[in-house]
Amino acid sequence: MTKPLDNEPLVFSELEKLVAQKITLDIRHFAQSDDADAQVGVTELPAELAEMITQSNLGSVVLFAENFANTEQVVKLTHDLQQAALASAAAKPLIISVDQEGGRVFRFAQGTAFAGNMALGATQNNHGVKLTEQVNTAIVKELLALGINNNYAPVVDVNNNSKNPVINTRAYGDNPEWVAKHGIAATKAIQAQGVMATLKHFPGHGDTYVDSHLGLPRVDHEFAHINANELVPFKQAIAEVKPAMIMTAHIQYPALDSSTFTSKSGEQLIIPATMSRKILHDLLRVEMKFDGIIATDALDMAGIAHFYQPVDAVVATFVAGADLAVMPFKVRKPSDINKFYHFIKQVAAKLEQKIEQAEITQAELEQSLARINRYKVAYINSVELAKTPLAQQQQQAQQVVANTEHLALEQSLMTEAVVLAKTDAKLLPLATAKPKNIHIIVENDLELAALSHAIEQAFHQAQCAKANITALVASKVKVADKASLDNFITSADLVIASINVRTASLVDLGGMDDLLATQFAKEKGTSINYADVVEQQLVKAQQAGIKRIVIARGSPYLMSKYTQLSNVLFCSFDDRSYLHQGQALSPGYNASLAILLGNQAARGVLPVQL
CATH class of the missing domain: 3.20.20.300 (Glycoside hydrolase, family 3, N-terminal domain)
Structure with a gap:
């Protein structure tokens, strides 16, 4: 006792x-x-x-x-x-x-x-x-x-x-x-x-x-x-x-x-x-x-x-x-x-x-x-x-817990919620543009697998010829590689970038116990900031005349920069990627790509004034 x-x-x-x-x-x-x-x-x-x-x-x-x-x-x-x-x-x-x-x-x-x-x-x-x-x-x-x-x-x-x-x-x-x-x-x-x-x-x-x-x-x-x-x-x-x-x-x-x-x-x-x-x-x-x-x-x-x-x-x-x-x-x-x-x-x-x-x-x-x-x-x-x-x-x-019915509802929510914040009538639906080489920019391997799966599913549903995909996974990029990042987009005719735009708060993690952890978990100078990677790649693609799709996850208040850098901008709010039966999935990627390929309409409307 x-x-x-x-x-x-x-x-x-x-x-x-x-x-x-x-x-x-x-x-x-x-x-x-x-x-x-x-x-x-x-x-x-x-x-x-x-x-x-x-x-x-x-x-x-x-x-x-x-x-x-x-x-x-x-x-x-x-x-x-x-x-x-x-x-x-x-x-x-x-x-x-x-x-x-x-x-x-x-x-x-x-x-x-x-x-x-x-x-x-x-x-x-x-x-x-x-x-x-x-x-x-x-x-x-x-x-x-x-x-x-x-x-x-x-x-x-x-x-x-x-x-x-x-x-x-x-x-x-x-x-x-x-x-x-x-x-x-x-x-x-x-x-x-x-x-x-x-x-x-x-x-x-x-x-x-x-x-x-x-x-x-x-x-x-x-x-x-x-x-x-x-x-x-x-x-x-x-x-x-x-x-x-x-x-x-x-x-x-x-x-x-x-x-x-x-x-x-x-x-x-x-x-x-x-x-x-x-x-x-x-x-x-x-x-x-x-x-x-x-x-x-x-x-x-x-x-x-x-x-x-x-x-x-x-x-x-x-x-x-x-x-x-x-x-x-x-x-x-x-x-x-x-x-x-x-x-x-x-x-x-x-x-x-x-x-x-x-x-x-x-x-x-x-x-x-x-x-x-x-x-x-x-x-x-x-x-x-x-x-x-x-x-x-x-x-x-x-x-x-996480049964089939609930996961289907999770996808249904994103199907109805994704907002097409900026569009290019010449690019949508993408099925008519028939891109041959798509370059995607993601933060980590899970996002890569989820976005690749969403692209494959949307192209298949639209009966569109499969495109070649190259990827930049930012978690694998070091500061020393920054000068060579431009090489990733030279052969692409379309860039799709995912960005998680949010204002950081301890509530995301749980609370005050996380404060010290976040204070001491600073970058050691070996990894490049993901937002910097996305911005650099989008600027280079813009300068080269390559069409740019941005899927913004998180706060719509922080999308202004990406509105300027994209031809098409999706807002999918606090979307997540996860593994289900060995397959990486993202409801927001799935809905965004379905809209992009013309498989469904964009039905979400922002409930806030920007």
């Missing part, structure tokens, strides 16, 4: 048990000893973490990519997590959460990723919210089969700032009414399958140019503007579909709450929404009548962690009205477990002070826990958790 605090029996008061049930921990990494590598992903539940869950009465966990190896493994992990929770004094199941939005935020690589919310927004002119319903149904069927009962989705931020680095293609668009329609459809679909939906990020993260993983954003609009834009999707969803959960944003909103706090450095700052009682309790809980769970965004993000001590952050957000404090503490090695027990006790002690100071009442805390437990009863069947054999759960999951 883990050593108790100060060598005394490990005993938690009722308030301390309540605090633990209002905390969500991630279990991304755990080392078996304090001297071992703490960056080992948790794919099997260590005995130490299982005991910690049982002893502490922890209420919730969130999983990341490091926790996902394969379908059977994930089912066993979630099964073991629940057994540890049910063995606690509280005897309550865990809320097991994940960010499975689709597109750029997708944690389980073996699942069906889809192309993200902006791709769904691009289909609304022809399909309304039909594909949003279908895609979210498929995603949560897979989550439920894996033992996950809460999806941190949908994102209902209105992306009305083209420089937004963290929302961007995660948004359905920049029109609040349409974002609301998609958000409502997604929430209905998620909760109809028995998974809790989470609208995020309240009161809105769409009009910022700072990533709250790295700083504290601020929105300076007047209340009338916020009420007519940012708040619209939340208000309509609360009224129509009663979402189980809403996640807060680490953003300053002076028009909603201009009060200040003293940061841990002594600086006076406007309070962020996550810590604002006026925003979480008065606005969301009372005025907007939200009766579900209020969960914070990750409290280890710089928007909070740079300004609050961890204990103070949890106490402040509970006083503000949050039900779940997400990721306020890292357990990465055995010695962290006792520190976490001490952390719970520190939070409870400070909450007692807040109760004495009349900043919060004991009744409010008990109502918060009752709210959490009410949703656990509604969405988590403890009897089934205890009775269904693990092997049966694993077998069922194998039949659901």
Whole structure:
């Protein structure tokens, strides 16, 4: 057993048990000893973490990519997590959460990723919210089969700032009414399958140019503007579909709450929404009548962690009205477990002070826990958790995750979503131009195989003579080779380049644990930047009079350069390439090439103003 605090029996008061049930921990990494590598992903539940869950009465966990190896493994992990929770004094199941939005935020690589919310927004002119319903149904069927009962989705931020680095293609668009329609459809679909939906990020993260993983954003609009834009999707969803959960944003909103706090450095700052009682309790809980769970965004993000001590952050957000404090503490090695027990006790002690100071009442805390437990009863069947054999759960999951129906839907989404952002009437359809030599530019071997397959399939369907294909794979090009790259295009009469255009954010990887890794993973001077390769090749092709096709994956806000350098430009949003039964596939490449060859029309319409 883990050593108790100060060598005394490990005993938690009722308030301390309540605090633990209002905390969500991630279990991304755990080392078996304090001297071992703490960056080992948790794919099997260590005995130490299982005991910690049982002893502490922890209420919730969130999983990341490091926790996902394969379908059977994930089912066993979630099964073991629940057994540890049910063995606690509280005897309550865990809320097991994940960010499975689709597109750029997708944690389980073996699942069906889809192309993200902006791709769904691009289909609304022809399909309304039909594909949003279908895609979210498929995603949560897979989550439920894996033992996950809460999806941190949908994102209902209105992306009305083209420089937004963290929302961007995660948004359905920049029109609040349409974002609301998609958000409502997604929430209905998620909760109809028995998974809790989470609208995020309240009161809105769409009009910022700072990533709250790295700083504290601020929105300076007047209340009338916020009420007519940012708040619209939340208000309509609360009224129509009663979402189980809403996640807060680490953003300053002076028009909603201009009060200040003293940061841990002594600086006076406007309070962020996550810590604002006026925003979480008065606005969301009372005025907007939200009766579900209020969960914070990750409290280890710089928007909070740079300004609050961890204990103070949890106490402040509970006083503000949050039900779940997400990721306020890292357990990465055995010695962290006792520190976490001490952390719970520190939070409870400070909450007692807040109760004495009349900043919060004991009744409010008990109502918060009752709210959490009410949703656990509604969405988590403890009897089934205890009775269904693990092997049966694993077998069922194998039949659901990335099944044929879901993969076909993933392709259907891209078929309807791809936007023809620039066209050349003399070049489309390509079948009439009959190119003999095609040069393709891709980032790696997987993209090469997926794009080559898409070209072959499209040419075959169009009954067009097969062209000769040469390829430049940037991952194999060194700086020393830069001068000779021009040789790749001299014999081509058509160039097809793929480029992933996006503003980098830690949300793509998972969060703050990735910050150091990204800071230290700098280029060593031996590899050439892929965007530079693409630009250089397109410029040379343009100078030589060679026709140029660009398939832009990711943000439409960043396509301007490629509009100038291409004859035909496709926007396929957060498309991905993956292996299926040994074949490399890309739904976006497939759809783009089908349009290029005249096998189908381009039906996607950008849901944002550029």
